[in-house]
Amino acid sequence: MKEDGQKLWFAAANEYEFAQHELAVLEEACRTRDRIVELDALVVEQGLMLASSQGSRLHPGIAEVRQQRLTLARLLVSLGIPALADDDLPASSGVRGFYRKRA
Secondary structure: OOHHHHHHHHHHHHHOOOOHHHHHHHHHHHHHHHHHHHHHHHHHHHOOEEEEOOEEEEOHHHHHHHHHHHHHHHHHHHHOOOOOOOOOOOOOOOOOOOOOOOO
16 A cells, blocks of 8 residues: 555545455445555556557546546445545536445
């Protein structure tokens, strides 16, 4: 786990108590947060558009980081904890409602 994932881990661990199985979910959320930060940095470094044999194309990291943000949002909702203030995640409710924790 890297710095950004550790930030989530300590913020959650200091605020909530988790069962053993929830700690595994939290750990995966932390790894996902690290991947998001790495992908964002890669896109910044390489640019939004990449040259290819067919011409310019959108960096594949754009689509992947979007998927990772959805994953992180789902993991956090499954734990019933909010995202960190500096995470850019989808809204907590949507048309299909898959971010809402069932009562």
